[in-house]
Amino acid sequence: MSYYEFGTCPYNPDHRIMLFRMPGHIVKCQKNYRGPPLQICKYNATHRVLDMEEHLKECTYYRNFIDSQAMQIALTMRKAPILDDGSDTNTEL
Ligand SMILES: [Zn+2]
Numbered sequence: 438m439s440y441y442e443f444g445t446c447p448y449n450p451d452h453r454i455m456l457f458r459m460p461g462h463i464v465k466c467q468k469n470y471r472g473p474p475l476q477i478c479k480y481n482a483t484h485r486v487l488d489m490e491e492h493l494k495e496c497t498y499y500r501n502f503i504d505s506q507a508m509q510i511a512l513t514m515r516k517a518p519i520l521d522d523g524s525d526t527n528t529e530l
């Protein structure tokens with residue numbers, strides 16, 4: 438019976454936390470944490486890692502962000518075609 442997805446606490450891999458509780462747990466766990474400082478992922482605040490560059494290679498939130506950026510760019514690049522103003526419909530004789 439698993440209604441919830443579990444994630445691993447970045448501060449203690451022994452902690453298996455329901456994802457929806459992760460933000461609150463992290464705040465608590467951070468206070469007791471004595472290891473090297475972890476960097477907070479810009480794309481998901483519950484991602485705390487030592488090596489952000491390595492993390493971004495596998496961060497699905499980052500990938501989604503990049504994808505949506507690429508989508509945005511694609512959409513803005515697709516300018517409306519220049520409409521022929523139909524000047525040859527001028528029927529002046
Ligand atoms: Zn924890």
Ligand SMILES: [Zn+2]
Pocket residue numbers: 478479480481484492496497498499
């Ligand atoms: Zn991340």
